[in-house]
Amino acid sequence: MTQSVVVQVGQCGNQIGCCFWDLALREHAAVNQKGIYDEALSSFFRNVDTRVVGDGGSISKGKICTLKARAVLIDMEEGVVNEILQGPLRDVFDSKQLITDISGSGNNWAVGHKVFGSLYQEQILEKLRKSAEHCDCLQCFFIIHSMGGGTGSGLGTFLLKMLKDEFPDVYRFVTSVYPSGEDDVITSPYNSILAMKELNEHADCVLPIDNQSLFDIISKIDLMVNSGKLGTTIKPKSLVTSSAGAVKKRHQKPFDAMNNIVANLLLNLTSSARFEGSLNMDLNEISMNLVPFPQLHYLVSSLTPLYTLADVNIPTRRLDQMFSDAFSKDHQLIRADPKHSLYLACALMVRGNVQVSDLRRNIERLKPSLQFVSWNQEGWKTSLCSVPPVGHSHSLLALANNTCVKPTFMELRERFMRLYKKKAHLHHYLQIEGMEESCFMEALSSLSGLIEEYNQLDATKSMPVEDFPRLSVAM
Amino acid sequence: MVSIRASVKNKVLETTGHMECDFTQKKLFILSHGCLCFWSSYSVHGPRHEESIMNLIQKEVEKCDSLSGFFIIMSMAGGTGSGLGAFVTQKLQDQYSNSLKMNHIIWPYGTGEVIVQNYNSILTLSHLYRSSDALLVHENDAVHKICAKLMNIKQISFSDINQVLAHQLGSVFQPTYSVEGSCHYRRNPLGDLMENLVPHPEFKMLGIRNIPQMSENSLAYSTFTWAGLLKYLRQMLISNSKMEEGIDWHVRPPLSRLPTLGKASLNRELQFNTSIANLVILRGKDVHSADLGGFKDPALYTSWLKPINAFNVWKTQRAFSKYEKSAALVSNSQFLLKPLDTIVGKAWNMFASKAYIHQYTKFGLEEEDFLDSFTLLEQVVASYCNL
Numbered sequence: 001m002t003q004s005v006v007v008q009v010g011q012c013g014n015q016i017g018c019c020f021w022d023l024a025l026r027e028h029a030a031v032n033q034k035g036i037y038d039e040a041l042s043s044f045f046r047n048v049d050t051r052v053v054g055d056g057g058s059i060s061k062g063k064i065c066t067l068k069a070r071a072v073l074i075d076m077e078e079g080v081v082n083e084i085l086q087g088p089l090r091d092v093f094d095s096k097q098l099i100t101d102i103s104g105s106g107n108n109w110a111v112g113h114k115v116f117g118s119l120y121q122e123q124i125l126e127k128l129r130k131s132a133e134h135c136d137c138l139q140c141f142f143i144i145h146s147m148g149g150g151t152g153s154g155l156g157t158f159l160l161k162m163l164k165d166e167f168p169d170v171y172r173f174v175t176s177v178y179p180s181g182e183d184d185v186i187t188s189p190y191n192s193i194l195a196m197k198e199l200n201e202h203a204d205c206v207l208p209i210d211n212q213s214l215f216d217i218i219s220k221i222d223l224m225v226n227s228g229k230l231g232t233t234i235k236p237k238s239l240v241t242s243s244a245g246a247v248k249k250r251h252q253k254p255f256d257a258m259n260n261i262v263a264n265l266l267l268n269l270t271s272s273a274r275f276e277g278s279l280n281m282d283l284n285e286i287s288m289n290l291v292p293f294p295q296l297h298y299l300v301s302s303l304t305p306l307y308t309l310a311d312v313n314i315p316t317r318r319l320d321q322m323f324s325d326a327f328s329k330d331h332q333l334i335r336a337d338p339k340h341s342l343y344l345a346c347a348l349m350v351r352g353n354v355q356v357s358d359l360r361r362n363i364e365r366l367k368p369s370l371q372f373v374s375w376n377q378e379g380w381k382t383s384l385c386s387v388p389p390v391g392h393s394h395s396l397l398a399l400a401n402n403t404c405v406k407p408t409f410m411e412l413r414e415r416f417m418r419l420y421k422k423k424a425h426l427h428h429y430l431q432i433e434g435m436e437e438s439c440f441m442e443a444l445s446s447l448s449g450l451i452e453e454y455n456q457l458d459a460t461k462s463m464p465v466e467d468f469p470r471l472s473v474a475m
Numbered sequence: 476m477v478s479i480r481a482s483v484k485n486k487v488l489e490t491t492g493h494m495e496c497d498f499t500q501k502k503l504f505i506l507s508h509g510c511l512c513f514w515s516s517y518s519v520h521g522p523r524h525e526e527s528i529m530n531l532i533q534k535e536v537e538k539c540d541s542l543s544g545f546f547i548i549m550s551m552a553g554g555t556g557s558g559l560g561a562f563v564t565q566k567l568q569d570q571y572s573n574s575l576k577m578n579h580i581i582w583p584y585g586t587g588e589v590i591v592q593n594y595n596s597i598l599t600l601s602h603l604y605r606s607s608d609a610l611l612v613h614e615n616d617a618v619h620k621i622c623a624k625l626m627n628i629k630q631i632s633f634s635d636i637n638q639v640l641a642h643q644l645g646s647v648f649q650p651t652y653s654v655e656g657s658c659h660y661r662r663n664p665l666g667d668l669m670e671n672l673v674p675h676p677e678f679k680m681l682g683i684r685n686i687p688q689m690s691e692n693s694l695a696y697s698t699f700t701w702a703g704l705l706k707y708l709r710q711m712l713i714s715n716s717k718m719e720e721g722i723d724w725h726v727r728p729p730l731s732r733l734p735t736l737g738k739a740s741l742n743r744e745l746q747f748n749t750s751i752a753n754l755v756i757l758r759g760k761d762v763h764s765a766d767l768g769g770f771k772d773p774a775l776y777t778s779w780l781k782p783i784n785a786f787n788v789w790k791t792q793r794a795f796s797k798y799e800k801s802a803a804l805v806s807n808s809q810f811l812l813k814p815l816d817t818i819v820g821k822a823w824n825m826f827a828s829k830a831y832i833h834q835y836t837k838f839g840l841e842e843e844d845f846l847d848s849f850t851l852l853e854q855v856v857a858s859y860c861n862l
Contacts, residue, residue, distance in 0.1 A: 278633040279588070285554070288511045289590040292830035345590050357619070357631035363586055375828040378586045378821075467820060468827040473853045 001039035002139035002273065002282065005131045006071045007159060010105075010112075010152025012177050013145040014073055014080045015255060019263035020144075021069050021092055023390075027267060030390050031275070037064045040274045044070055046134055048094075058134060068094045070134065072127050074159075076116055076151045077104040097127055105150025109191040110432040112154020120155070125162060132167065139273075140171035140204075140283050142266065147195050148179030148188030157198035164202045171284050173269075174203045175262065178334065178408065180212035181415075187425050189415040190440070196412075197443040200450060204287045206298050207265070208405065210334040214258040220330065221306055264389070265301055265333065268397040271351050272385040278356065281349065281383030289381040290345045290401045295453060299399045300338055302331040305392065319354065319394065323362040326398040327370070334408055341404035342461050343372045345379040352394025354384060373457060374465040406454040413447055420444075477504045477528060477559055504528055512591055513598040514840040516558025529566060536571070544575030544608075544665045551599040552583035552592035561602040568606040575669050578607045579644070582614040582814060591831050593822035594845075600815075601848035604855065609673050611681045612811055613640050617717035624720050625688045642796060643683045646803040647756060651789040661789065671787040672752045672807045674780060677858050680811045684711050684804040686719050691797070699800045701757070701765035708755070708802050709769045715748040715810045728774035749862040750776050750808035756789045759800035763790070777862045812859045819852050 008017030028041055037047040037059065045067040047059045059065055069092045075081050078100050084093065099120055105112040132138050141163055145152030163172050176199065179188035199206050272281040291297045304325040326348075329337040350359060359382055372379050389395050419425065420440065429435050504527055510516035536542055545567055549560030560578065567576055580599070583592045603610060618639050622631045626639070647668075653661040661667060672681055686708050687699060707719050714726035726746045753775075757765055771782045795801050825831065826845055835845075 284511055285589075288554075288831075288834050291834070294833050355630045355632040356636070357623070357629075360584070360586070360619070367586070375824045375830055376590065379590050380586065380588075381590050382588060468824055470820065470823055471849055471853050473850070473857045 001043055002137045003043050003070060003135035004140050004142055006142045008071065009074045009145040009156035010149055011075065011080050013152045013156065014075055014084065016144050016259045016262045018084050018089060019259040020266050021089055023263045023267055027390055031387055035064050037062060043274045046070060067092060070131055072097050072131060074099045074155060076101040078102060099123055099127065105154060107185050107187055108150045108428055109154040109194045110429045110435045112150040113158045114432050114434045116155050117158035125166065138170050140173055143174045146177040147192040148183055148185050149191060153191040153195040157195045160198055160202035171204045171287055174199060174206045175209065176206055177209045177211060180210060189412060189419055192412055193416045193443045193447055197446040200295060200446050204297060207301050208298055208334050209262055213333050213335050214261055217261060218257050265303055268349060268351065268395060272349060272383045275385050275387040277385035279382060279384040286347060290347055290399060292344055295450060296344065296401060298405045300336050300402055300405060301333045302326045302398045304331055304396050319358055320362060322396050323366060326396050327366060336404035338400045338402040338404045339370060341402050342458055343370055343379060344401040345376060347381040347399040349383045349397040351385045352388030352392065354394050371461060374460060403454045403458050406451060409447060409451055504531055510554040510558055512554045512835060513558040513595040514835050515838045516555050517562050518839055521559055521562030525566065528563060542574055543663045546577050546579060548579045550581035551596045552589045557595045557599040561599050564603060565606045575665055576607045577609045577611055577665060578603055579611045582612050584615045593818050593825060596818050597822045597848045597852055601851040604679060604851060609669055609681055610679050614814065621688055621718050625718055626690045643685050646685055646795055646801060647683060647805055649795060651756060651791040671754050672805060674752060678751050678807055681805055681807050682810050684708060686802050687798060694797060701800060704800060704802050705765060705769060708804055712804060712806060713748055748809050750806055751780060752785045752807045754787045754805045756803040758791050758793060758795040762792055809859050809862060816856050819856060823849060
């Protein structure tokens with residue numbers, strides 16, 4: 001079994017990370033009745049005897065002593081991390097795996113990347129090496145951050161290059177929260193574009209998430225819950241937005257529901273690697289199968305179901321509905337419509353009581369309405385994990401490498417141009433050592449290059465599918 | 476057993492624990508992680524663990540009185556089975572050159588299980604063609620249809636599919652009487668199989684057909700005659716049908732055995748399935764009364780092998796599984812031509828678009844290696860096509 005290390009950077013990254021660890025613990029608690037430290041747990045947690053001083057406390061088998069998350073928490077402000085350390089999850093984190101500063105990055109990518117990057121490089125490297133040493137077989141790093149701010153965006157992407165150099169064989173999965181149009185950080189387009197260049201060059205796989213989409217999903221759920229349209233009530237704990245459990249609060253903070261959706265995404269993504277199933281899929285297989293060309297590694301994700309009704313007898317129709325929903329634009333975690341764009345590849349990660357025949361039936365059913373690129377007409381990767389998420393009997397995570405990410409990037413580029421043309425707020429960046437206007441130009445051209453690749457693929461959409469002439473063999 | 480993860484190992488130990496066979500921890504080799512693609516397992520992980528794997532095999536070999544050969548079970552779409560399977564086969568070729576090697580290959584579903592399955596498949600097949608003696612193929616699509624149509628299973632799981640597969644393998648490899656008479660069992664089924672079915676190294680692809688196959692409920696209402704079973708089995712062979720339902724009875728052997736011309740014949744609807752060699756295995760009551768004349772018709776076979784050499788039959792009075800009478804056909808024929816051609820075509824399209832190539836080159840595979848594989852398989856396609 002392989003292990004993964006989560007690196008959460010910045011305010012957004014740490015808040016999502018916190019939700020993820022909470023949900024992960026609940027999920028494992030529901031499955032692992034005997035309290036034995038097993039392989040599923042070891043993928044994200046260490047088993048530690050906290051009475052032992054220093055590093056010798058790791059226990060590899062047997063009863064669970066204290067679980068410590070395989071995580072590194074980084075933030076240049078103390079607020080969020082302190083809150084985590086005072087909250088109910090404080091024992092899950094190893095206090096030696098934190099890096100904090102006081103002043104923050106001021107929503108400035110350059111401060112996060114250049115200033116804090118060089119200041120904390122050694123420390124970060126040391127913590128990462130430590131986490132890697134605690135793993136028997138480290139398979140990937142999960143980086144969680146936002147693109148619009150300073151720390152997550154700047155320092156988070158600085159990390160990527162470091163990880164690539166230091167651990168070249170370990171996959172780098174990045175969950176990036178992109179700023180929506182109404183973002184309150186004025187310089188978010190600058191930060192995002194500068195960060196994009198790093199993602200283009202150093203990440204293996206990026207899962208872009210959009211705050212607006214998350215918000216829309218929540219509104220949709222609230223509407224369904226409150227409208228009374230549903231005959232029966234919703235099963236408790238099944239809401240993809242609920243954080244009922246360890247972090248129970250009467251008034252949830254505004255981003256909690258949204259963070260829970262992302263946390264669920266990460267849980268489902270890793271479920272096949274953690275639990276057993278008839279068709280397993282490790283994390284590196286995601287990159288292998290969904291990334292046909294190194295640059296095009298942006299995957300649009302969708303999660304279903306968003307809630308489960310209390311009705312236990314779910315007929316097959318509901319199962320099929322789950323598959324259909326995964327392809328509707330209302331369930332995507334960024335603003336995108338994959339159904340009307342071109343698919344390069346698609347992965348379906350199913351959890352729960354679903355068999356291979358259900359999977360095949362639904363692929364056959366949905367295929368005609370989806371457009372796949374000519375050389376990958378059967379571009380499906382599937383996995384079946386027998387353990388469903390808490391509160392559900394089955395669930396589906398769809399990851400699509402689809403040209404529908406293009407509009408998000410184009411919009412970002414437009415917002416960037418509006419600011420850059422006027423040189424607005426540029427001086428905040430240029431006054432940082434190592435920053436020049438050329439950095440902006442390079443970042444812009446990197447993004448434009450990416451958009452152009454998607455454009456070329458889209459151009460093939462309407463062309464007839466022609467086979468390449470085969471090798472002819474003399475008989 | 477070479478596996479990638481403990482959960483698979485645990486499942487195997489759990490299932491075989493109550494059986495009398497000895498499937499213990501000592502026979503298992505576990506990699507801690509999955510292999511990504513054919514090349515990562517073939518050229519990186521295989522060599523890394525060569526010694527451990529070959530030692531385990533050596534131990535088993537030493538326990539044998541008389542080793543006839545190896546039966547390697549693997550799939551070709553994924554990363555581990557495909558590459559490590561091919562690697563181990565290659566090593567067995569080097570180390571045990573006098574022993575036979577038969578690879579049991581799972582042909583993936585046509586519509587994706589793994590996106591790079593076509594690449595993995597062509598790499599596996601081309602490597603195996605060089606080092607293995609015979610390839611016994613089971614197609615997921617075909618077995619899936621058997622589960623759906625014949626066994627009437629509503630929600631088909633991999634366990635159901637594997638059950639059918641195992642049944643078909645059992646119908647071939649369970650003991651049968653040798654030529655000497657009904658007191659002696661065949662001592663070297665693997666060797667006999669190869670001798671009967673692989674007369675020429677260019678033609679190594681074998682398939683299995685079984686009759687009857689049905690659910691327990693239907694069995695109670697059915698009776699069988701050898702004449703009936705063999706008639707259906709023969710037509711299944713000729714019309715390239717995978718099961719006894721939906722057979723095209725219009726397909727007939729050609730009147731004259733003229734050699735067909737190159738690719739033109741592939742473009743025509745391939746209706747008649749020409750055989751190189753066939754083996755029929757009969758199990759059950761009154762097996763000596765079965766008339767196999769239909770299988771000895773020279774029109775079924777290529778011109779360079781007479782039916783007396785091309786066709787063989789094994790028999791046993793002992794019934795197999797719950798079937799009073801059952802027949803299995805192991806065939807070296809054109810039945811895999813179309814699937815092979817399809818896979819090569821799709822892989823070629825992807826290769827020409829350069830898609831996913833970087834995922835393989837990072838493990839050291841070069842475009843030349845891909846081209847070699849394509850060339851070899853186009854050769855195989857052409858050979859089978861020209862029968």
